[in-house]
Amino acid sequence: MTRKRFVVILLLLVVWVFGAWFAAASLIVSAPLDRADAIVVLAGSATYKERAGKAAELYRAGVSRTIILTNDNRQGGWSNTEERNPYFYERSRVELLSAGVSAADIVVLPDPVYSTYDEAVLLRRYSEMRGWQSIVVVTSAYHSRRALWVWKRTFAGTPVRIGVDPVAPGYQTPKPATWWLHLKGWEDVPLEYLKFVIYLFRY
Numbered sequence: 001m002t003r004k005r006f007v008v009i010l011l012l013l014v015v016w017v018f019g020a021w022f023a024a025a026s027l028i029v030s031a032p033l034d035r036a037d038a039i040v041v042l043a044g045s046a047t048y049k050e051r052a053g054k055a056a057e058l059y060r061a062g063v064s065r066t067i068i069l070t071n072d073n074r075q076g077g078w079s080n081t082e083e084r085n086p087y088f089y090e091r092s093r094v095e096l097l098s099a100g101v102s103a104a105d106i107v108v109l110p111d112p113v114y115s116t117y118d119e120a121v122l123l124r125r126y127s128e129m130r131g132w133q134s135i136v137v138v139t140s141a142y143h144s145r146r147a148l149w150v151w152k153r154t155f156a157g158t159p160v161r162i163g164v165d166p167v168a169p170g171y172q173t174p175k176p177a178t179w180w181l182h183l184k185g186w187e188d189v190p191l192e193y194l195k196f197v198i199y200l201f202r203y
Contacts, residue, residue, distance in 0.1 A: 017177075020179065020180045021176050021177050023189060023193075024142065024169075024176035024177075024185075024189050025176045026145075027141070027142040027143075027144070027145050027146075027189065028141045028144055028145065028166060028169070028176070029145045029148055029164065030144065030164065030165060030166060031162075031163045031164045031165075032163055032165040033134055033136045033165075034063065035062075035063060035064070035134070036063055036064045036134040036135055036136040036163060037064060037127070037130070037133060037134050037135060038066040038068050038107075038127075038136075039055050039058050039066065039067045039068065039136050040070070040119070040123055040135055040136070040137050040138065041055045041067060041068065041069050041092060041138045041139075042070065042116065042119055042137060042139040042147060043069075043070045043071065043072035043074075043113065043119065044088075044139065044140055044143075045072060045074050045076070045088050046172065047140045047167075047172045047173065048076075048088050048091050048092045048095065049095055049171075050140060050167045050172040050173065051092070051140060051167060052092045052095035052099070053095065053099060053167070053171075054138045054165065054166075054167045055096065055101075055138045056096055056099030056100065056101050057099075058136065058165060059096075059101050059105070060099075060100065063136060063165075064136065065105050067096060067101060068107050068109060068123070069092050069093060069096075069106065069107070069108045069109070070089065070109050070113050070119050070122065070123075071087065071089045071108065071109060071110055071111065071112055071113065072089070072112070072113055073087070073112040073114070074087065074088050075087050075088070093108065109122060109123075116143070116146060116150050116151075116199075117154065117199070117202075117203055120150055120151045120153075120154035120155070121154060123135065124158065124160075127158075127160055128158070132160055133159055133160060133161065134160060134161040134162075134163070135155075135160060136162075136163040136164070136165050137162065137163065137164045137165070138164075138165055138166070138167070139166055140166060140167050140172070140173050140188075141167055141168065141169040141173050142169070142173065142188045142192050143166070144164050144166035145196070146192065146195060146196045147164055148162070148164040149199070150199055150203060153203060173188060
């Protein structure tokens with residue numbers, strides 16, 4: 001390999017690493033609320049542990065005494081204890097209970113939802129019935145920008161303040177600097193941009 005070719009490859013690698021980091025980091029936004037009427041944990045299937053953990057953290061910090069779980073109608077792996085495949089919202093509930101959240105403070109909305117938009121619409125109806133003024137949404141890092149966008153859009157014209165407090169990447173979600181080294185990272189970052197474009201045109 002010639003020196004010139006080596007320099008070109010090195011520069012391309014540097015550009016790729018920085019560009020990949022910037023693309024991932026740009027998807028992450030945070031708009032926390034000190035207090036809220038409810039903490040809503042967005043359905044995330046495989047990322048239910050990190051999202052439930054973040055919600056429990058906010059609960060213990062006194063952000064809200066109510067945690068809402070939505071039902072994406074998807075089931076996880078086999079549970080020997082229950083001898084069935086529990087739904088992910090059920091697994092999230094177990095995680096919350098294990099983290100010290102009172103069972104009385106966990107509300108499961110049984111109506112199936114199939115998108116972030118569905119969850120926002122469902123919670124808008126639910127919040128109107130209860131006269132809520134604020135909701136903080138918990139989701140994974142790379143989903144936070146789209147989640148905040150669609151929730152604010154869905155709640156436009158209402159008195160409800162919407163906050164988003166995402167899980168810091170590094171647990172079930174790869175970090176921005178190294179997402180491209182993980183299969184899940186390829187599922188998270190490029191796919192999230194595609195979903196955002198679809199949302200921009202659809203909603």
